[in-house]
Amino acid sequence: MITETGHFALILALFVALVQSSVPMLGAARRNPGWMDVGRSAALTQFLLIAVAMGALMHAYIVSDFSVINVIENSHSAKPLLYKISGVWGNHEGSMLLWVFMLGLCGAAVAAFGANLPPALRARVLAVQGMIGVGFLLFILFTSNPFLRALPPPPDGHGLNPVLQDPGLAFHPPFLYLGYVGFSVAFSFAVAALIEGRVDAAWARWVRPWSLASWCTLTIGIAMGSWWAYYTLGWGGWWFWDPVENASLMPWIVGTALIHSSIVVEKRDTLKSWTVLLAIITFSLSLVGTFLVRSGVLTSVHAFATDPARGAFILVLLVLAIGGSLTLYAVRAPVLKGGGLFAPISREGALVLNNLLLACGAATVFIGTLYPLFLDAVGGPKISVGFPFFNQTFVPLMVPLLLAVGPGSLLAWKRGDLLGALQRLWAAFGLAILVVLGGFYVTHGGPVLAVLGLGLAAWTFGGAATELAERLRLFRIPAADSLRRAFHLPRAAWGMTFAHMGLAITVAGIAASAFDSETIEVVKPGGEIQLAGYTLHLDGVERGDGPNYMYDDASITISRNGSTVAVVHPQRRFFPLQQQTTAVTAIRTNLLADLYVAIGDPNPAGGWTIRAYYKPLVPWIWLGAVIMAFGGLVSLSDRRWRVGIAARARAAMPQPAPGA
Amino acid sequence: MRKLLYLLPLAAFVGLAGYFAVALLSDRDPHELPSALIDKPAPAFDLPSLLGGANVTSAGLQGQVVVVNFFASWCVPCRLEHPVLMRLANQEKVAMIGIAYKDKPEAAKKQLDDSGNPYRSVGLDLSGRTGIDFGVYGVPETYVIDKTGRIRRKFVGPLSPEAVERELLPLLHRLSQP
Numbered sequence: 088m089i090t091e092t093g094h095f096a097l098i099l100a101l102f103v104a105l106v107q108s109s110v111p112m113l114g115a116a117r118r119n120p121g122w123m124d125v126g127r128s129a130a131l132t133q134f135l136l137i138a139v140a141m142g143a144l145m146h147a148y149i150v151s152d153f154s155v156i157n158v159i160e161n162s163h164s165a166k167p168l169l170y171k172i173s174g175v176w177g178n179h180e181g182s183m184l185l186w187v188f189m190l191g192l193c194g195a196a197v198a199a200f201g202a203n204l205p206p207a208l209r210a211r212v213l214a215v216q217g218m219i220g221v222g223f224l225l226f227i228l229f230t231s232n233p234f235l236r237a238l239p240p241p242p243d244g245h246g247l248n249p250v251l252q253d254p255g256l257a258f259h260p261p262f263l264y265l266g267y268v269g270f271s272v273a274f275s276f277a278v279a280a281l282i283e284g285r286v287d288a289a290w291a292r293w294v295r296p297w298s299l300a301s302w303c304t305l306t307i308g309i310a311m312g313s314w315w316a317y318y319t320l321g322w323g324g325w326w327f328w329d330p331v332e333n334a335s336l337m338p339w340i341v342g343t344a345l346i347h348s349s350i351v352v353e354k355r356d357t358l359k360s361w362t363v364l365l366a367i368i369t370f371s372l373s374l375v376g377t378f379l380v381r382s383g384v385l386t387s388v389h390a391f392a393t394d395p396a397r398g399a400f401i402l403v404l405l406v407l408a409i410g411g412s413l414t415l416y417a418v419r420a421p422v423l424k425g426g427g428l429f430a431p432i433s434r435e436g437a438l439v440l441n442n443l444l445l446a447c448g449a450a451t452v453f454i455g456t457l458y459p460l461f462l463d464a465v466g467g468p469k470i471s472v473g474f475p476f477f478n479q480t481f482v483p484l485m486v487p488l489l490l491a492v493g494p495g496s497l498l499a500w501k502r503g504d505l506l507g508a509l510q511r512l513w514a515a516f517g518l519a520i521l522v523v524l525g526g527f528y529v530t531h532g533g534p535v536l537a538v539l540g541l542g543l544a545a546w547t548f549g550g551a552a553t554e555l556a557e558r559l560r561l562f563r564i565p566a567a568d569s570l571r572r573a574f575h576l577p578r579a580a581w582g583m584t585f586a587h588m589g590l591a592i593t594v595a596g597i598a599a600s601a602f603d604s605e606t607i608e609v610v611k612p613g614g615e616i617q618l619a620g621y622t623l624h625l626d627g628v629e630r631g632d633g634p635n636y637m638y639d640d641a642s643i644t645i646s647r648n649g650s651t652v653a654v655v656h657p658q659r660r661f662f663p664l665q666q667q668t669t670a671v672t673a674i675r676t677n678l679l680a681d682l683y684v685a686i687g688d689p690n691p692a693g694g695w696t697i698r699a700y701y702k703p704l705v706p707w708i709w710l711g712a713v714i715m716a717f718g719g720l721v722s723l724s725d726r727r728w729r730v731g732i733a734a735r736a737r738a739a740m741p742q743p744a745p746g747a
Numbered sequence: 748m749r750k751l752l753y754l755l756p757l758a759a760f761v762g763l764a765g766y767f768a769v770a771l772l773s774d775r776d777p778h779e780l781p782s783a784l785i786d787k788p789a790p791a792f793d794l795p796s797l798l799g800g801a802n803v804t805s806a807g808l809q810g811q812v813v814v815v816n817f818f819a820s821w822c823v824p825c826r827l828e829h830p831v832l833m834r835l836a837n838q839e840k841v842a843m844i845g846i847a848y849k850d851k852p853e854a855a856k857k858q859l860d861d862s863g864n865p866y867r868s869v870g871l872d873l874s875g876r877t878g879i880d881f882g883v884y885g886v887p888e889t890y891v892i893d894k895t896g897r898i899r900r901k902f903v904g905p906l907s908p909e910a911v912e913r914e915l916l917p918l919l920h921r922l923s924q925p
Contacts, residue, residue, distance in 0.1 A: 320826075364756060371760075378767065398771045406764050413757035420753045457763075459885055460770050474821040607861045666908050668830060687862070688833075698861070 093143020266305025493550015515549025582722025
């Protein structure tokens, strides 16, 4: 009964979405306030209905209702409660429901917090959100319905893929989807602005918080996914250039470009049509990512059960959404008038460079991901693209970007002084040189490029610190005055500082991964392994039973110079239902380096395969990502996004200075 | 002229959508790509051996049922597949030939040293030429070759335990019958 309620709520949500996509749009065209207001109530209702559907499916999982096909295929009565809940989105149908749930959440947020938007713009934005909702609700109901029943119900389910039975599944997809789908708001704003034919500073002020919020959640979502892969897959890697990872990276890169270029629109009233295009492309890449993952046109570790009918359906959705918005762009964007002019060496110029490099980076990832597909379609030789391609193309594009972060943020608007900016960066330059020299000294004969990468990270970090010091006028005015300035600094400025510092920290973590040391040995209980100055002593391996698996739990004492550092317990779990083995790694971190231990198969001659890695700075990869996202949040709390300010700014806009 | 510039994103997308449509309509599912070579003699190859010793050649496989697996150390799905291959080699005693596809010899060697070697012998396909001859779409791919040297089945992507139980093992059993 509850399942049918959920199913019915989802159908009802479709009809509400149909109303939401049409009535407010017509209302905005006819200047009818009543019709325009339908958008808000429809968006809230649609969200409530999808929430009911989500709740119903979750209920079916929690009570293990094996009359629902989706539950049979992906759940099992012996599964722990956490994985019954997170298992809801550990499959194609459920994850699509989570997708529209997030979409509904975004629409409802615009309706709830968009009180300061002009009614016509709000109505159009909500209508576009409604259209996306219609497309995906149709997709779920016709090709991927999670509420279908099976008769007669089987006694138990097939269980969830053991790799997914991890707390990571509970948090990674919701964040990732909120990030993906959050960019739909920027997309809707872009489409609405194209319909209105007006993009101005106020528009940028409304779009920016939404893109920032999505960017933050996407950053967290990607970082979590990477960390999850790192600790569950058991071979210490954290990024694989897998098509599905690339599908999340591309909207992130273009989204990063978007949050930078919208600053230019807001402050300088220029780069309008480019920013609108970025907003469209960011969400389009989210959609393309969804298509690639679900249609099965590319092979991937993450592949969901695929079905050509679904692929065709999403392709039609893609063509309507992306093709439609780009057609609108081709027709209306030429109308958008550019605003302020600027010299190439200026803050605007630096942001254009940032956008250019990020766009090229995204294009590289895009081509690398789809290259096998392109070649295949034209009957060319079959190839596969892996690590080597991305390391040789994407990485070199990011080097000039990182070089430019510091100087770029020190340039003035309109016309900047590059030489002056570089002179102010002497401390950052010194820091970078110190790090490079120190790096060469410590890792004598080690990888040269990685040391240079660390220097690049130091340069970026130093640049962000210099920019902050300049704003606070540190060491040039009394410390108390600097402190006072720090309190009065706009939150957006602090946000930028944090985000750039986080970027530097992540880059350092990535560069340092070249210094990993690893060892793999067959060890008998009582035996020892040496790694990077640590001694790993295998005390013993115990066998036991988990809720739905059997495990071998190794007890390993880590010591250094004779004193015990820690006792860790890597496990190897066997899931009888799926006949599958997973590794539970033990990671000991001090935030400067990780000691990563996994146990493998027992050796027929006695003993166990133990795999251990010493990974300097690797936690910084995720630490930096968290700091970046925190920077985004700080920027989001800037007072200029709050109610009323944007509206006043817009009211003040159409009065240009005489003669301007 | 300037207006044409604004048409560029749309044109690019139309081209992309065309590719997607072709990909979707032609090979509906890359996991079940039919190979043009099914029931045809396997392409001849003569590759340097990764583990040292004589070259790995197609001629050396005659008269036995073998599984040829294309892999690479840089390929993530291969690592997922690896435990399945180890089980095939150790428990089912399947004769498997590995072909390291466009891989650095030392990287492939290290990979096998680290996580175990399920292969009887490993050939190095540095140029990817043998992969092209076999019609490799992407690593990993697995081919079953019968006693007469004909390709009988192709698996694209990582071998799953189910595919092994339901398809690979019954097929190998059938082919091994005299």
